Amino acid sequence: GQQVMQIPQYQHVQEGEDFTTYCNSSTTLSNIQWYKQRPGGHPVFLIQLVKSGEVKKQKRLTFQFGEAKKNSSLHITATQTTDVGTYFCAGTTSGTYKYIFGTGTRLKVLA
Amino acid sequence: EAGVAQSPRYKIIEKRQSVAFWCNPISGHATLYWYQQILGQGPKLLIQFQNNGVVDDSQLPKDRFSAERLKGVDSTLKIQPAKLEDSAVYLCASSRGGVQTQYFGPGTRLLVL
Numbered sequence: 231g232q233q234v235m236q237i238p239q240y241q242h243v244q245e246g247e248d249f250t251t252y253c254n255s256s257t258t259l260s261n262i263q264w265y266k267q268r269p270g271g272h273p274v275f276l277i278q279l280v281k282s283g284e285v286k287k288q289k290r291l292t293f294q295f296g297e298a299k300k301n302s303s304l305h306i307t308a309t310q311t312t313d314v315g316t317y318f319c320a321g322t323t324s325g326t327y328k329y330i331f332g333t334g335t336r337l338k339v340l341a
Numbered sequence: 342e343a344g345v346a347q348s349p350r351y352k353i354i355e356k357r358q359s360v361a362f363w364c365n366p367i368s369g370h371a372t373l374y375w376y377q378q379i380l381g382q383g384p385k386l387l388i389q390f391q392n393n394g395v396v397d398d399s400q401l402p403k404d405r406f407s408a409e410r411l412k413g414v415d416s417t418l419k420i421q422p423a424k425l426e427d428s429a430v431y432l433c434a435s436s437r438g439g440v441q442t443q444y445f446g447p448g449t450r451l452l453v454l
Contacts, residue, residue, distance in 0.1 A: 234383075261440050272432060272445040273384065280440075318383050320443075327372070327439055328397045331383035 232257045234321055236332040244340050249309050251335035253302040253319035260324040262295060262302045267334075268315045276304075276317075309339045343367065345446035347433050353452045359421040362449045366414070366435030372396075373410055374443065375418050376432040384432055390416065391438065423453045 233256045243249050253262065261280045265273035277286055279295035279302060286293045292305045302319055316336045320329040346365040354360050366373050371392050376384035387406065388398040392413035401408070405424070410416040420427055430450050434443040 263443070272448050273434075273443075275442045275444070278440070278442070320383075322440060326397070328386060328389060329374075329443070331376075331385070334383050 232321075232323065232330050234319060234330050234332040236317075236319060236335050238335055239333065240336045240338070242338045242340060243309050245311060246308050249306045249313070249337055251304050251317050251319075251337075253304075253321075253332050255300045255321050255330075257300070257323055259299050259321035262319055262321045263329065264293060264302075264304055265318045265320060265331075266315050267318065271315075273318060306337075309337070311339050311341055313337060314339050345433055345435055345444055347431075347446035347449055349449055350447060351450045351452075353454065354423055355454050356425055357422040359419065360423055360451065361417055361419045362431050362433075362451075364416045364418070364433030364446060366416070366433070367444055369437070370435035370444070371413070371438040372436045372441075373416050374432075374434040374436075375408055375416070376434065378430045378432055378448070380429070387418070420451075423451075425453050427451060428453045 235254050263278045264276040267273045283297045284295040290307045294303045316334045318334045319332040322329050348363050373390045375387045378384045387401045388408045389396040390410040393410045408418045430448040432448045433446045436443045
């Protein structure tokens with residue numbers, strides 16, 4: 231079945247350093263969503279990407295959707311302690327609204 | 342607008358017992374999802390409703406799990422009988438439909454002893 235993997239599984243960074251997480255799907259996606267889950271919390275929607283090669287920015291966060299629509303990335307510039315949490319991608323394939331969540335990347339930011 | 346409500350927040354049961362979770366989605370949201378999130382993993386879709394009809398339940402262990410969404414609003418997820426491996430957080434989410442944003446509830450943390 232469809233699988234969505236994320237790397238790295240964990241990342242520790244010093245505050246102010248950049249961070250990137252990569253999301254790779256075994257099948258072509260029709261769209262991809264990114265969520266952030268704080269420790270002990272629930273996933274919170276960040277953004278949705280639909281078009282091949284799409285790039286979206288939210289303040290210090292940059293999201294990309296690959297040309298082949300099988301991978302995506304989230305880049306955070308100059309991390310802050312408030313960025314701590316687990317970042318999940320979730321993709322859906324054409325003709326279905328069923329989202330497959332990735333394995334997640336847990337980010338720790340050291341002050 | 343009020344968010345997705347779930348209850349209870351925590352539940353501890355012994356294996357072979359039954360348990361039920363309740364979810365009240367955001368008003369007007371047609372699509373409702375139940376996810377299982379095991380510690381350290383991403384949410385896994387158990388069942389998806391569109392109004393009160395099931396869209397996908399391919400990953401729902403139907404021998405022990407059941408879910409319903411009466412009148413296309415509230416939903417309940419039941420486990421009967423529970424196994425140790427059912428220990429997880431059960432998340433309910435809702436959306437307007439299609440590929441819209443999913444809004445998650447706080448989840449129910451289940452521990453099966």
